[in-house]
Amino acid sequence: SVPRIYERIHSAISAKLEEGPPLRKKLFHLAVEVGWARFEHEQGRGPWKASFLLWPLLDKLVAQKLLARLGGRLRTAVTGGAALDADISRMFVGLGLPVVQGYGLTETSPIVTGNHLDHNFPDSVGQPIRGVQVKLGAQNALLVKGPNVMMGYWNNPEATRAMIDEDGWLNTGDIARISDTGHVYITGRLKEIIVLANGEKLPPADMEAAILHDPLIDQVLIYGEGKPYLVALAVLNPVVWPDIAAKVGVRHDLPESLTDSRVEAKVLRRIARNISAFPGYAKVNRVLLLTEPWTIDNGLLTPKLSMKRDKIVARFAKEIDALYEGH
DSSP, rough: OHHHHHHHHHHHHHHHHHOOOOHHHHHHHHHHHHHHHHHHHTSSSSOOGGGGGGGHIIIIIIIHHHHHTTSSSOOOOOEOOSOHHHHHHHHHHHTTEEEEEEEOOOOGGGGGGOOOTTTTTTSOOOOOTTTTTEHHHGGGGEEEEEEESSSSTTHHHHHHHHBOTTSSSSEEEEEEEETTOOOOOOOOOOOOOOEEEOOOOOOOOHHHHHHTTTTTEEEEEOOOOSSSSSSEEEEEEETHHHHHHHOOOOOOOOGGGGOHHHHHHHHHHHHHTTTTOOOOTTTTEEEEEESSSOOOOTTSTTTTBBBBBBHHHHHHEEEHHHHHOOO
């Protein structure tokens, strides 16, 4: 599945844990922590720990119940199409479901890299498959060469030359880093880098992934190209939103609740907590709150459930401009 499905499951679990008793939440996080440590030990990257003795109980009380909801007899979960957030893969792996992430493009037939079950770094997209080479080019763009690379775009030599150089290296347009083990980590898209008015540059995808850890927010887009500060467009979770609105003292079913200054301040504080590890300039100053989800049907998501950034920005252009009034 594409990462969006795993994100939705993770969000639903997080929302349930927030509603439940604190003990259940602690037990869940303990199961993930112990399960992840067991995984690292089995992969040869971590020591044996006494906490592993708790696993049979944690497996029965937590892990088996979740895996049963996902079908039960699962051996492996495969994800691709976009980078999966590390914390989300950590949760599934910790609960006993190995997540194997891969990477590729239509123009690479379509596989470039993939993880192996016995050499799995879930936060990476794996190592190059047999016969395929990868390296980093300008601006850390991931370049690919091999028999899987297309001959070119049909009747479009100009587009082909723009993507494949004379030595056969295809520029994926993705920003990456390559570890000592040869695992590839996708960190953003070249064309999606935001350049603020002060010249600071940042890839929004990492910030968006961090913000989505909040069960209140189902979808989010960071915007700020050429602007003095960042703003966020956030689609609220329909289950969590009414509870948050009640705590603030507004009615969730009234449109004006979405523009209430108290609500915005509360959401901005939640966003700030999730992106606190980012540089100081990566701060979200305003947020546009929405309740209608972005979907394939309304033209705001691709078939891979990725955001159509330009379409979303165009759809809410007037509301975005209002977030910058006076600046």
